[in-house]
Amino acid sequence: MASLNEVRLIGNLGKDPEVREVGGTPNCTISVATTRFRKGENGREEVTQWHRVVLWGQLAEYAGRYLKKGAPVYVGGYLETRKWTDNDGQDHYTTEVVAEDLQGLGARRPAEG
Template sequence: MSNASVNEVRLVGNLGSDPEVRTVGQGTQVATISIATTYHRGEDEFTEWHRVVLWKHLAERAQKYLRKGSSVYIAGRLATRKWQDEKGVDRYTTEVIAESMQMLGGGRQGNAGQGGDGAAGAAGEPKQDRRAPASQGADPAPQEQDAPF
């Protein structure tokens, strides 16, 4: 009998609201986001919502660059928490604990949210836009505005 197991989650979806960020312990930041993923079966479309928790540097990046409608890739693991409500009833929730995050598409300020190294807890900012500059005299391409999701 093998003792091997796997607890791995990969999501690509869009945020349903702005990240909720709070500080816990001795200044540790934690962010919670809700990501929608959609799949199709025949002509039917189904949307699934996922609660994702980001810690420390990932929480800081989420707060700085993610907004409602942002497209994001998350890799992490599932975790189930148990607590008691005010009536003493046991409650459970299953969340994705993010180990890495990559922002997809345009960011909050031009291309500030593009790229990213995807490393868990990466201290660096996302990669700079490395496209060739517009030719002399030509109007630069218009910047995409935040998607109205």
């Protein structure tokens, strides 16, 4: 049986990207907000969903150089769930988008900083 794990998002950054190195490779985690509308008790309601997106290598460097909080972006990638254990032995899980494509949808200027 065939399977598919694909995510495409168009939204806005929730904060400035911060690039760091993990094992010598640039890494960056960004939050992307997407908004949709649904029918609610008082008519049409706006619903915002936040997505955690992980960027590696050149995509992380691009985000750090060209993107700022509020910037509109396109993200293409796949979902991945990670598990970790905290200091108390409690298991935790997080699901995030691992980006394979990232495009800024606004004007392309180096971020000041």
